[in-house]
Amino acid sequence: MKRAVAAVLLPLVSAQLVWPSEWDEIEAVYTMMAGLNRRGFLDAVSPCGFGTNIQGRQNSAEWIRTAFHDMATHDAAAGTGGVDASIFFELDRAENAGSAFNNTFGFFSGFYNTRASASDLIALGVITSTARCGGSVIPFRAGRKDANQAGPAGVPEPQTDLETTLATFNKAGFSEQDMIAMVACGHSLGGVHSVDFPDIVEIPADPENDTSVPFQTDNQRFHNGIVTEFLANTTKNPLVVAANDTVNSDKRIFESDGRKTMQKLAEGDNFQSMCADIFERMINTVPSDVQLTDVIVPYDVKPTISQLSLNDEGNIVFKGDIRLRSTGGIRDPADISVNLVYTDRNGGCNKTSIPTRRVTFRGGQTTGLYDETFYTWEFDAVIDGKRGISKFLVYETIISENKTIIHDNQATGGYPVQDTLLYQLDQSCMGAYQDGRFPLTIAAAVREEEVPGALKLNVVHEVPRQGVIVPELKAELIDFKAGERKNGWLMYRAEASVADTVKFDILSDKDNIAVHFQGTGPLGGC
Ligand code: HEM
Ligand SMILES: *[C@@H]1O[C@H](CO)[C@@H](O)[C@H](O)[C@H]1NC(C)=O
Numbered sequence: 270m271k272r273a274v275a276a277v278l279l280p281l282v283s284a285q286l287v288w289p290s291e292w293d294e295i296e297a298v299y300t301m302m303a304g305l306n307r308r309g310f311l312d313a314v315s316p317c318g319f320g321t322n323i324q325g326r327q328n329s330a331e332w333i334r335t336a337f338h339d340m341a342t343h344d345a346a347a348g349t350g351g352v353d354a355s356i357f358f359e360l361d362r363a364e365n366a367g368s369a370f371n372n373t374f375g376f377f378s379g380f381y382n383t384r385a386s387a388s389d390l391i392a393l394g395v396i397t398s399t400a401r402c403g404g405s406v407i408p409f410r411a412g413r414k415d416a417n418q419a420g421p422a423g424v425p426e427p428q429t430d431l432e433t434t435l436a437t438f439n440k441a442g443f444s445e446q447d448m449i450a451m452v453a454c455g456h457s458l459g460g461v462h463s464v465d466f467p468d469i470v471e472i473p474a475d476p477e478n479d480t481s482v483p484f485q486t487d488n489q490r491f492h493n494g495i496v497t498e499f500l501a502n503t504t505k506n507p508l509v510v511a512a513n514d515t516v517n518s519d520k521r522i523f524e525s526d527g528r529k530t531m532q533k534l535a536e537g538d539n540f541q542s543m544c545a546d547i548f549e550r551m552i553n554t555v556p557s558d559v560q561l562t563d564v565i566v567p568y569d570v571k572p573t574i575s576q577l578s579l580n581d582e583g584n585i586v587f588k589g590d591i592r593l594r595s596t597g598g599i600r601d602p603a604d605i606s607v608n609l610v611y612t613d614r615n616g617g618c619n620k621t622s623i624p625t626r627r628v629t630f631r632g633g634q635t636t637g638l639y640d641e642t643f644y645t646w647e648f649d650a651v652i653d654g655k656r657g658i659s660k661f662l663v664y665e666t667i668i669s670e671n672k673t674i675i676h677d678n679q680a681t682g683g684y685p686v687q688d689t690l691l692y693q694l695d696q697s698c699m700g701a702y703q704d705g706r707f708p709l710t711i712a713a714a715v716r717e718e719e720v721p722g723a724l725k726l727n728v729v730h731e732v733p734r735q736g737v738i739v740p741e742l743k744a745e746l747i748d749f750k751a752g753e754r755k756n757g758w759l760m761y762r763a764e765a766s767v768a769d770t771v772k773f774d775i776l777s778d779k780d781n782i783a784v785h786f787q788g789t790g791p792l793g794g795c
């Protein structure tokens with residue numbers, strides 16, 4: 270397992286993804302929190318104390334608790350368990366009491382798909398909650414895989430003795446000091462709920478009146494009050510001051526090394542740095558068959574192609590946008606013009622560059638965690654159908670300096686575009702809901718001289734699972750049927766039936782001739 274040092278600033282641009290990447294989707298969820306084209310992943314934790322207006326609830330705390338309970342049964346020696354979303358199969362266990370876990374996925378479900386696993390979203394949830402609550406930067410790596418079944422039991426409970434609890438942390442790869450830090454950091458937010466642990470908080474369980482007794486006085490901000498109140502003996506942490514000492518797990522854990530770690534956590538900025546470090550290690554605790562990515566850093570230049578399709582004249586409609594990072598004022602969007610210079614499919618450079626227009630809606634600005642800021646320039650061009658397009662460069666001109674910077678996709682020669690097989694957005698549609706299904710028609714166009722063998726539509730259905738809030742992602746392969754010929758292209762169609770919105774791919778026999786990860790969102794009705 271790779272371990273990165275918790276850094277104050279995100280790593281430099283050198284570690285950026287090469288576009289297009291299978292991580293583009295999760296990069297967008299991570300970076301485009303608010304503003305233009307917002308994904309809104311932080312909405313449920315804004316502000317830090319937000320609980321969807323449900324009494325007793327604090328979403329940021331629930332997200333962090335979810336990650337811990339998912340991770341806690343990791344077996345480092347065997348390489349099993351860890352952050353793998355198996356928690357969602359384990360909610361009938363007393364050790365996973367409460368609605369926190371289902372609530373968490375209830376929000377994550379809007380982001381969950383083949384490119385954003387539930388377990389990566391759990392990790393991103395810890396990072397986002399920590400950031401939104403005023404904690405430090407935690408680097409984000411993606412690549413976690415979701416389990417299809419429950420893992421072993423064994424999350425420590427309030428009445429679990431210290432020896433067993435320590436053994437659980439050790440088994441998962443954490444020392445005694447790590448255990449103390451992880452619990453103290455986790456219990457900075459949220460509290461103990463009367464509906465879940467009435468005996469501990471000594472408030473009757475009334476489903477109509479859930480009372481969360483906070484672990485520290487100000488539990489809507491990520492800070493070391495949990496530690497300083499404990500050391501000052503003023504704490505009201507229910508897992509320290511419960512009348513029944515058997516359930517005082519925090520007290521036993523915090524005392525276990527003679528308060529040494531607690532004292533360390535109380536000094537200076539140690540709490541923030543130690544918590545970022547232990548949370549990072551917590552979310553990067555994964556089964557040994559999972560290879561996490563390098564730290565995901567925001568793209569400096571990120572293209573998004575929203576449409577690449579054949580028009581009636583046999584030319585190619587090429588629409589999309591270019592997102593430029595301007596964090597810390599590294600760019601002045603008002604002083605920039607952006608053009609795309611593209612190469613045709615035979616390698617010829619087109620001297621006519623494609624102009625872009627800065628988006629002004631919502632100020633054209635997108636923001637992420639840690640004051641990340643982006644601006645977006647849109648393009649809408651028609652490309653000669655025969656000559657086509659194979660790649661483009663992004664020319665960024667600083668107007669006041671008359672200086673042009675050429676972005677070549679991490680020195681790979683440009684941003685590649687596949688124009689053999691096109692997804693015909695305007696001829697695709699989603700029909701009216703009938704008997705619980707929507708008919709889906711997907712159209713494609715293929716260059717006649719380069720037909721790559723059978724075309725398949727890969728539809729990813731979300732299939733509900735009994736008793737598990739996370740649906741199964743089930744792929745269905747459907748044959749495309751060839752239809753008319755037009756302007757040197759062969760038109761195709763595939764029909765599917767879906768229960769909800771879906772993501773889909775258009776696949777051929779050749780890996781490099783495909784259109785990946787499209788959504789039904791932009792489709793018109795049939
Ligand atoms: C021995 C270890 C631990 C025990 C026995 C324990 C026990 C508990 C209990 C009983 C609750 C109340 C839950 C409810 O009322 O629904 C709770 C809440 C919470 N725990 Fe732990 N915990 C432990 C470790 C951790 C760790 C390591 C983290 C995170 C890193 C964590 C994060 C949280 C959070 C954020 C809450 C608040 C949830 C909310 O407000 O809804 N816990 N814990
Ligand atoms: C809810 O419970 C709290 C104690 O936790 C109590 O003070 C309050 O009066 C209760 N509210 C209602 C409406 O029952």
Ligand SMILES: *[C@@H]1O[C@H](CO)[C@@H](O)[C@H](O)[C@H]1NC(C)=O
Nearest residue numbers: 498499500501502503524528
């Ligand atoms: C808190 O209580 C512990 C144990 O009773 C004691 O050793 C310590 O001195 C007390 N600390 C303060 C600040 O009163």
Ligand SMILES: *[C@@H]1O[C@H](CO)[C@@H](O)[C@H](O)[C@H]1NC(C)=O
Nearest residue numbers: 427428429468513514515516
């Ligand atoms: C204290 O809590 C433990 C664990 O939940 C329980 O077994 C025991 O009966 C409780 N003791 C009292 C006096 O309530």
Ligand SMILES: *[C@@H]1O[C@H](CO)[C@@H](O)[C@H](O)[C@H]1NC(C)=O
Nearest residue numbers: 613619620621651652653656
């Ligand atoms: C360059 O692009 C323009 C506009 O799409 C097109 O009219 C022209 O034929 C292209 N030239 C070459 C050499 O591809």
Ligand SMILES: *[C@@H]1O[C@H](CO)[C@@H](O)[C@H](O)[C@H]1NC(C)=O
Nearest residue numbers: 666667668669670671672673
């Ligand atoms: C900007 O620079 C280009 C060459 O890079 C030059 O041809 C052009 O005249 C310059 N424009 C102005 C306004 O200085």
Ligand SMILES: *[C@@H]1O[C@H](CO)[C@@H](O)[C@H](O)[C@H]1NC(C)=O
Nearest residue numbers: 360367368371735736737738
């Ligand atoms: C979680 O959601 C599943 C599926 O909706 C449901 O069957 C289960 O009872 C829920 N569990 C809890 C603890 O709310």
